[in-house]
Amino acid sequence: MTDLLDHLRAAVGDTHVLTSPDDVAAYVVDWTGVHAGRALAVVRPGSTEEVAAVVAACHEAEVAIVPQGGNTGLVGGGVPDASGSQVVLSLGRMRTVRSVDAVTGTITVDAGVVLADLHVAAEEAGRLFPMSLGSEGSCTIGGNLATNAGGTAVLRYGMTRELVLGLEVVLPDGRVWDGLRGLRKDNTGYDLTQLFVGSEGTLGVITGAVLRLFPATPRHATAWVAVPSVDAAVALLGVARDRAGVHLSTFEIANRQALDLVLTHLPGASDPIGEPSDWYVLVELAGAATEDGLDGALEATLGDTVDAGHVLDAAIASTPAQRSALWALREGISEAQKVEGATLKHDVTLPIADLARWTSEIEPVLDTILPGVRPVTYGHVGDGNLHYNLSAPVGRDAELLAAAPDLSRAIYDSVAAANGSISAEHGLGRTKAAAGASYKSAVEVDLMRAVKKALDPDGLMNPGVLLP
Amino acid sequence: MTDLLDHLRAAVGDTHVLTSPDDVAAYVVDWTGVHAGRALAVVRPGSTEEVAAVVAACHEAEVAIVPQGGNTGLVGGGVPDASGSQVVLSLGRMRTVRSVDAVTGTITVDAGVVLADLHVAAEEAGRLFPMSLGSEGSCTIGGNLATNAGGTAVLRYGMTRELVLGLEVVLPDGRVWDGLRGLRKDNTGYDLTQLFVGSEGTLGVITGAVLRLFPATPRHATAWVAVPSVDAAVALLGVARDRAGVHLSTFEIANRQALDLVLTHLPGASDPIGEPSDWYVLVELAGAATEDGLDGALEATLGDTVDAGHVLDAAIASTPAQRSALWALREGISEAQKVEGATLKHDVTLPIADLARWTSEIEPVLDTILPGVRPVTYGHVGDGNLHYNLSAPVGRDAELLAAAPDLSRAIYDSVAAANGSISAEHGLGRTKAAAGASYKSAVEVDLMRAVKKALDPDGLMNPGVLLP
Structure with a gap:
């Protein structure tokens, strides 16, 4: 492998080929801590040409590559396995915004641009790049694209795949595919962009x-709403759609357990509603500077649903600081649960009409497997997507980890039976590659393997991820 | 081939295997009349299982298949070649709406459902299926999906690929892939749906x-606007986006030549604006029943742009009949041009910022190749998509046909030089398969061939279409 390391150093410069344990440490463990691998080297190219040279050298040496963006993934898709034979290819140095076309509404960027920096670049052009994630301060757009990231703006703007027009990709043999076309309409063959x-x-x-890029939406109307049940939340969603139409941009749910953890662990957090409730919804409308009916539409939505018994109480933000405080309750859940202790994460989608039934039916099943297990349920209910994360009974983390396979299987089986998805937005990575395949038909797995073999015949691109 | 015909008859019934010249006539010639092929047989299965049996029988016999929906394509992608050795597989009998889920906002349909019937089914559920095409009375959703059809609603709702969540596909060997998942979020592997x-x-x-499905938009504000130039149309688009935001649903352009043909050939058509203009725009805002600011937003848009000199005059529809009359001017262009005589069709995309420069630069080039050639220019300017169709100098159709290769090459070369697309929404079919490949990089053509070979290793699915 000395030869390969020499080639890599020649391609990107000595300082950008990391091999010492201290230097590589941050690149080989994922955010959850579950996946801690080893790497032959971490390589940090500074341009597409350098990426191509790195990939070509690895291809020649038959060494596997693990591409990595901000390393914020939750399923081990961006970290190497334990073999120590894989090269981590970090895109973190490629952070240039290449161009902005405000007339057509497009922005062309390097893969390593951090999502929050992309937001700023769009804003400076008077436009909006809507994707919004908890990790936006460190995740990269290349990682968002590779994993088809979701987030809180999917309801209105769609997943990452709906926000991209063209890609530049270094293929497994080191050739560069330049598909950087900024056209909404281009029907000249297979959609290779969507394949990547x-x-x-x-x-x-x-x-x-x-x-x-989209028109900027500087105006907001935001409320934290107490609802008695998931059914009520779905009813509120229907009314919000009718009353607020295209302005409805956020519709997030959280159970009381999730809020309790945030109130316990997030400094400065306070409950905006006095009386505790089983479920909460964060609802937000967003509009252009010229649109001034948002507050009225939100109030009408809440008025309709209070009368129907779907809403118990609501706190409406009247200042930007209040809006931030409501958002912090939603965005603090993941971190608060991590502080609380061991977490068993699930990221599932269900048909919206089945959400209430599913959540009420799964809880007793899980309680049978591990009595006292605490579902910390939250997510993007407008998309049917729940982060159905389990915390251990207080102080009994080891029992949660022991029961994890049984708990996850019960959840995935019931999701599959309801025609849902076992990974809504996190991807399969290493964690769920086998589970993903096990819930698919043989025909579908065959199709996926045929695609993989066609584009990566030597199996050197992120082996063990996505397909078992 | 007698064996194959016997198998096909056994699969779908004798009456649904057509072989006589009279019976197959309507299936072997496309709408343009340019592609007139021959077929071994036309087979009309009535279910997915029958489609699978037909495809398996053809696979066994090594006979090529040409899938066909409403046969409204414009590039010869749905009709057989001249060999007489291909089987046309018509989906026309599969017209069942399988289910509607108004809560989640999904509809599940057979491939042969006619687009207009799909509109009705969505309406009956109080929802909107937005795709709108001139051929919607006869095109099928299966054909729309296979070609990623565009139309007049792309500006707001996107191409067909943005409107689909899951597919059911019979693979080239006759196996059925059931990917009929109605989930907005499902990150469990390669997006096979988008590949098909x-x-x-x-x-x-x-x-x-x-x-x-989307919220219904029963309210409209519609205007036919005279503008002095393409530049002015693009400026009007910018103002309409700012003033009308998400309600802007249509922004179509037509030149005077296009309007003249409609006024000449469409019974009852009349010019809604007295003074002739070089260019026109059809602009429409659409909203929910509760949204009553559309007229005001349209008037504000036109007011701003009249003052800036971007708008010369406008006719605003004040009744549904007036709205229909304005739409008829736009939707009648294709048919009127067909009545006028020979047409050389082009369906190109350009970056919106380049539209004005491109249209002004290409005209003299074409006039040098064929003096007097008449560009009938219209299309979806909000997407950068022009149907840049040429009519012959009056009475000289033969000269247009003789000059066609040179004219098309000049147009495609200039589109490619501007980073545009030579097929915005019609696809490549047989007409443009070779041209499509010639404007792509070798890497991209290799990728497309690798995908084709992976999924259809025997090359039996619509050979000669899309890839040369």
């Missing part, structure tokens, strides 16, 4: 992208 | 789909 989006680094390395 | 959308029947036969 969500492929989790298993088909090539995304190095650049053309993304869609 | 726009693949023009070259990877399999789409037999069913889950599509997205």
Whole structure:
């Protein structure tokens, strides 16, 4: 492997090939801590040409590559396995916004641009790049594209794949595919862009992208709403759609357990509603500077649903600081649960009409497997997507970890039976590759393997991720 | 081939295997009349199982299949070649709306459902399926999906690929892939659905789909606007976006030549604006029943742009009949041009910022190739998509046909130089398969061939279409 390391150093410069344990430490363990691998080296190219040279050298040496963005993934898709034979290819140095076309509404960026920096670049052009995630301060757009990231703006703007027009990709043999076309309409063959989006680094390395920009929405109307049940939340969603139409941009749910953890662990957090409730919804409308009916539409929505018994109480933000405080309750859940102790994460989608039935039916099943287990339920209910995360009974983390396979299987079986998805937005990574395949038909797994083999015949791109 | 015909008859019944010249006539010639092929047989299965049996029988006999929906395509992608050795597989009998889920906002349909019937089914559920095409009375959703159809609602709702959540596909060997999941979020592997959308029947036969439904938009504000130039139209688009935001649903352009043909050939058509203009725009805002600011937003848009000199005059529809009359001017262009005589069609996308420059630069080039050639220019300017169709100098159709290769090459070369697309929404079919490949990089053509070979290793699905 000395030869390969020499080639890599020649390609990107000595200082950007990391091999000492201290230097590589941050690149080989994922955010959850579950996946801690080893790497032959971490390589940090500074341009598409350098990425191509790195991939070509690895291809020549038959060494596997693990592409990595901000390393904020939750399923181990961006960290190496334990073999110590894989090269981590970090896109973190490729942080240039290449161009902005405000007329057409496009922005062309390097894969390593941090999502929050992309927001700023869009804003400076008077436009909006809507994708919003808890990790937006450190995740990169290349990672968002590779995993087809979701977040809190999917309800209105769609998943990452709906926000991209073209890609630049280094293929497994080191050739560069320049698909950086910023066209809404281009019907000239198979949609290769969509094939790479969500492929989790298993088909090539995304190095650049053309993304869609949208009209800015500086006006907001935001409320934290106490609802008696998931059914009531779904009813509120229907009314909000009718009353607020296209302005409805956020519709997030959280159970009381989730709020309790935030109130316990997030400094400065306070409950905006006096009386405790089993469920809460964060609802937000967003509009252009010229649109001034948002507050009225929100109030009408809440008025309709209070009368129907679907809403118990609501806190409406009347200042930007109040809006931030309501958002902090939602965005603090993941971190608060991590502080609380061991967490068993699930990221499932269900048909919206089945959400209430599913959540009420799964709880007793899980309580049978591990009495006292605490479902910390939250997520993007407008998309049917729940982060159905389990915390251990207080002080009994080891029992949660022991029961994890049984708990997850019970959840996934019931989701599959309801025609849901076992990974709504986090992807499959290493954690769920086997489970993902087990809930698919043989025909579908065959199709996925055929695609993988066609684009990566030597199996060197992120092996073990997405497909078992 | 007698054996194959026997198998096909056994699969779908004798009456649904057509072989006589009279019976097959309507299935072997496309709408343009340019592509007139021959077929071994036309087979009309009535279910997914029958489609699978037909495809398996053809696979066994090594006979090529041409899937066909409403046969309204414009690039010869749905009709057989001249060999007489191909089987046309018509989905026309599969017209069942399988289910509607108004809460989640999905509809599940057979591939042969006519687009207009799909509109009705969505309306009956109080929802909108937004795709709108001139051929919607006869095109099928399966064909729309296979070609990733566009139309007049793309500006707001996107291409067909943005409207689909899941597919059911019969693979080239006759196996059925059931990907009929109605989930907005499902990150469990490669997006096979998007791979089949726009693949023009070259990877399999789409037999069913889950599509997205949207809130109904019964309110409209519609205007036919005279503008002095393409530049002015683009400026008007910018103002309309700012003033009308998400309500802007249509922004179509037409030149005077296009309007003249409609006024000449469409019975009852009249010019809603007295003074002739070089260019026109059809602009429409659409909203929910509760949204009553549309007229005001349209008037504000026109007021701003009249003052800036971007708008010369406008006719605003004040009744549904007036609205229909304005739409008829736009939707009548294609038919009127057909009545006028020979047409050389182009369906190109350009970056919106380049539209004005491109249209002014290409005209003199074409006039040098064929003096007096008449560009009939219209299309979806909000998407950068022009149907840049040429009519012959009056009475000289033969000269247009003789000059066609040179004219098309000049147009495609200039579109490619501007980073545009030579097929915005019609696809490549047989007409543009070679041209499509010639404007792509070798890497991209290799990728497309790798995908084709992976899914259709025997090359039996619509050979000669999409890839040369």
